[in-house]
Structure formats: structure tokens, C-alpha cells
Amino acid sequence: MEKRVTFKGWLLPMLLLAPQLIVSGVFFFYPAGEAVWQSLFIPDPFGLSMQYVGLGNFEYLFNDPYYRASFVTTAVFSTLVTLVSMIPALFLAVLADRLVKGAGTYRTLLIWPYAVAPAVAGVLWLFMFNTRIGVVAFYLNQMGYDWNHVLNEHEAMGLVVVASAWGRISYNFLFYFAALQAVPKSVIEAAAIDGARFWRRFFTIVLPLLSPTTFFLLVVNIVYAFFETFGVIHTITSGGPQQATTILVYKVYADGFVGQDLGSSAAQSVVLLVVVGFLTVLQFKFVEKRVHY
């Protein structure tokens, strides 16, 4: 779509674009280019010179069992975060949709967690599951379950998944609720007349009608789990125990800043660039579908 009526000149539009372009160039494109460039070199131990190694950093990276493990960790983590945030959200949205009165109040209450930063959510969940004073840990102990996410890898993973998914339930709820409200009531009523009970109607009619929203949310939540959960991991587990919760983004940080392994960190950045590119394309494809639906 293009405007028919436009203004003349090229200097003014360039000036208007300048702030955005300068910021993008200096803080986005140059650093991204630098990451690609650095990924082809290794600095000597004193940081005085760089040695060109071609794809050596990548070869090294993919031969590193910890890095490969981090891929698996990220896949498991993002799958779980997506499921744990979408299923309860859909359930709550279905409930809210059934209500004529009060849905607005519930919605207001359910929006809260969205506003809570992932890092703050991490601290809240850490507090509940703290091995010394956490309430939930205490009652688990009373029931004979020895909770210790500091040592147990599965418990650590479970905790960061729930803490990451928690705020996303609000987000997914809003989208599902809006989508449910848009489902034509006549379709549902027709099925009801045919004698289909609520859950049957839900699985055979409503859920398929929601699929564009579901696809969209799947992609968006995976992107979230990949890139925006750093705060949760950093506050709760710092990637441990034994790197059991070290997702890719956490590893770039840990290797680049804590470990000072610049070549490897740059190569990891490049790998992530490819992942983001792929996810963005995916996102646009599904959003496209959603819009045309």
C-alpha cells in the first residue's frame, strides 16, 4: 500500500530517519557485524592480537558437549514453558468466556503477573521454594518430599519453567479470551442443538477455530522462552546445577562476560542470530495466517 499524496524533497525525510538509523547502525548493526567478525578469530591469551581461525570457533562450539547440552536444555525449557503457560491460560479463558458477569473482574486480576518482570518473578518463586524458609518447600518436606532445587537438576528445571511461565499465563489468557469472544455463537448453538455436550463442542469446534491464535502464541512463547527468560534463570539458578538450566542466551552471557571467552561467545551470538532469524520468519508466516483468517 502506498500513499498517493506525498511531500517533496529528500533532505527532510533523511533527517527524520536519521535518529532511528543512527541508533540502529551504532547499537544494532555494528555490534552484530562485530559478532560475526569476531566469531572467525581467536584472541591470544593477552588480548594483543587476533588469529584467524575460519569456522574453527563453530567447530569447537559444536564439539563442546556443554554447548550441545545447552541446545537440548533450551529445547526442553522452551517446550515446557510454552505448554505450562498456554494450557492453563486456555483453560482460564474458556472459563471466563462462559461467564456473562464478572469476566472483566477476573481479567483485571489475571493481568497482574504480566506486569511483573521475569527477574522479579524469579525472586518470588525462589522465595516460595527456598530450601531453608520457602513455604512450598516446607510443606513438600512435611509430605515427605525432600525439595532441593539447588542440587537436583530436574527440580531446578521445574522451578525455572514455572517461574517463567507464570507471567505468560496472563499474556496467553488475554489472547485466548479475545479469540474465544470472537467465535461465532451461532456455530456453538448449532452444535448444542445437535446435542453436543460442552467438552465435545470445545474439542471439535472451538479448539480448531482457535488454531490461528494457538499457532501464533506457540511461536511468540517460544521466542519469549528463548530470549526473555534470562532474568528468571539468573535469579533462581544461575544456570546450575551442573549447567542443567543453562539455556543458550544464558551461555552467551556466562561465556562472554563471566568466562571472557570472546571467540566462543561471538560464535554463539551468530548461532543465536540464525535462530532469531528463523523464528522471526516463522512468526511472520503465522501472523500472516492469523490476519487472513
Place this chain on the structure above:
Amino acid sequence: MADMHNEPPPGMVEKRGSGLWLTHVLMIVGVLVIFFPIWLAFVASTHTQQEIAQAPMPVMPGSHLIQNYSDALFSGVNVPVATMLVNSLVMALGIALGKIAISLLSAFAIVYFRFPGRRFFFWMIFITLMLPVEVRIVPTYEVVAGFGMLNSYSGLILPLIASATATFLFRQFFLTVPDELAEAARVDGARPMRFFFDILLPMSRTNIAALFVILFIYGWNQYLWPLLITTNPEMNTIVMGLKQMFPSGDDIADWPVIMATSILAMIPPVIVVISMQKLFIRGLVDSEK
């Protein structure tokens, strides 16, 4: 359709009696479960350290609310929380308003002018979408350090300020603005910027407000970037400084003050979301399109 919703014919779509009652109960349970972590944090922020350390901790608020919050706000652990709140506010406002300003200008340029390279610049802005800060942290840190912007507001704000999403949104909106308005402005001999400020900007009010809600929360909730570039506690933001309040090693964390801080950290974004709920939902849906 709305009428049918209010008074369903009996036997058609069950929205009565026990079903409705059960729905409310399930909904309330759901809300309680989702709310529990926040409630517990609030309760902890009103008790003394001893009361919390004695497992299980109380589930109802205690009497130390004022003391814990004033402890947090005015002394904190590394730095008074009031300082971190100010830093967060500056960062969130800077990012939200900055993104909106530069995106409005770029969208205006792209929609209302024809000039060489227009398409190229548009794609360039689009591609920033694929470069989240998490992906380019080390080199971006080096650039910011090179400019001497570590521990500064400009260092917190500028690297996060480019916005493909906001630019698209405004572009989308400008395209729906009737051509007659620009035509009339041109016939009247109005300069482009005059048209922008007098007509386009007032028309974009709702879009700007909706976007502001989303971007304010985005800015307020940043964690990784402030963690990297604010080594001086005086420049910490509250979301990032919260973690710094935990002692290293085996010392026992000052839970009442930490929990008071986490409540303080969520109050501003929660207020923004709840008070501008309609705009927020609109912004959420728009910015994901």
C-alpha cells in the same frame, strides 16, 4: 448476538445453575493460584526476619509494613531502593518515549515522502527486529564502553531505543489516514512538519498511548542490559538491583526488605497496566500484528 448471550434459551448453551457456579469456583481457584506468589511476597514484606525464618512463615500480613518499606526505600542493601526506583523510571520513560519519538519520525518519512533508498531503509529498520540485545551483548557492551556510557542513563536507554515494531505500527496507521488531509495541507501551503505536528500527531494519540503502556513495561522490566552496564550500585535499576540484594556466600538474605523491594518493583508497571487496561490490551494486540 449480545441478547442471546445474556438470556440463553433454556437447553441450548448451558450457562445456568450448577455449571455457572462451578465455573466461578474454578475461576476463583485459578486466580488465587496465580496470585499466590504476589500475596506471599506482600505478606513477607510485612513481617520481621525472625517471623519469616520460622518455617512455615505466616500467611497473613504482620505489623512491620511501614518499617520494612522505609528500610528498603531509604537504606536498602547496596543502595536505597528509592534511588533504584528513580533509575528505573528514567530508563522506562526514556525507552518508551524515545522509541515512540524516533518511530513516529521514521514512519512519517517512509509513508509521506518518496526518496532514494526509502525501501532499503525500511528493510534496515525491519531487520533490527532480528537483533535482540541478548544476541549481541558483548559487542554492544564494547560499543557502549567505548563511548564512555557505562553507568549512565544514555547507556541504559540508547542501545534499546531502535524499534521496528513501533515504526511498523505507525506506518500502518499513517497509511489509513485519508489522503485528503495531506492534500488539503499541501494546498494550504503547510510545510510537512506542520502537517505532522498539527494533524498527524493529534490523530495518533490513541496509538501512542497504547504503545506507551507496552513499551513502558518493556523498559521497566529490562534485566540483562542494566546488569551488564551498571556496575555502580547508584545506577542500578530496581528490577536488576533486586538480585544484587542477595548476599553472596552463606549469609542469610534480608527477606523482608527484599520482598518489600520486589513489591515496589512491580507496583509501577502494575498501575500502568491496570489503570490503562483497555489501551494495554489494544497495544498488546497491535504490537504483535
